[in-house]
Amino acid sequence: QRQPRLYMSLLDEGGQRELLSLSLTSPDKTCFVVDQDLSIPGLGGFLLNGPRGLMCFAHRKKACIFNPSTKQLLILPKVKADIRAEPGERRHHNRYYTGYDPVSDQYKIFCTIVISSDWLRNLKSEHWVFVLEAGGSWKKV
Numbered sequence: 001q002r003q004p005r006l007y008m009s010l011l012d013e014g015g016q017r018e019l020l021s022l023s024l025t026s027p028d029k030t031c032f033v034v035d036q037d038l039s040i041p042g043l044g045g046f047l048l049n050g051p052r053g054l055m056c057f058a059h060r061k062k063a064c065i066f067n068p069s070t071k072q073l074l075i076l077p078k079v080k081a082d083i084r085a086e087p088g089e090r091r092h093h094n095r096y097y098t099g100y101d102p103v104s105d106q107y108k109i110f111c112t113i114v115i116s117s118d119w120l121r122n123l124k125s126e127h128w129v130f131v132l133e134a135g136g137s138w139k140k141v
Contacts (some may be wrong), residue, residue, distance in 0.1 A: 019055075056098045056109060062134075063096040065132065068097060079128050079138050081113045091115050107132040110136050 010018045022032040055066045063076040085091045097110045111128040128138045 006008070019068075026040045038063075051139050052100065054098055054107065056096050058094060058096055061094060063094075063111065063130070065098070065109065076109065076130055076136075077138065079111050079113065081126055082140070083113065083115055083124050085124050087116050089124075111138070130141075 010020070020034045025031050025033045033052065036056045053069060055068065057064050057066070062078050065076070066072070066073040079094060092114045095112045095114075096113070097112075099108050099110060100106070101108055109130040109132065111130070113126045113128070115124045116122065127141050129141050130136055130138050
């Protein structure tokens with residue numbers, strides 16, 4: 001059985017982010033110790049611990065998937081949204097989420113794009129899905 005792990009992301013005042021891997025070290029399983037620095041260049045955005053240990057974060061408006069076990073990084077193509085911000089509206093940061101579809105045995109990335117007016121009176125959104133497979137691409141849903 002695999003040892004439980006805890007991943008911690010630290011952000012300094014300059015915007016530099018560190019990703020640390022921690023493992024249990026005490027027999028009573030109450031103490032975690034940093035055992036790996038998994039930081040990678042460009043690590044940023046919001047970290048999401050996804051299915052089976054995959055991590056998803058945004059970097060320069062692109063979704064990045066990181067496998068801390070293999071230290072592999074996959075940078076997905078940028079989503080080409082159909083909605084545009086009109087005068088008086090602003091586009092929010094894309095939000096990315098990871099998921100696993102057991103029916104089709106596929107990992108998927110979900111992207112939400114939101115545009116809002118002042119005081120959030122009006123909201124527009126688009127939703128996209130990327131299947132992690134060879135030749136995968138963003139599909140609007």
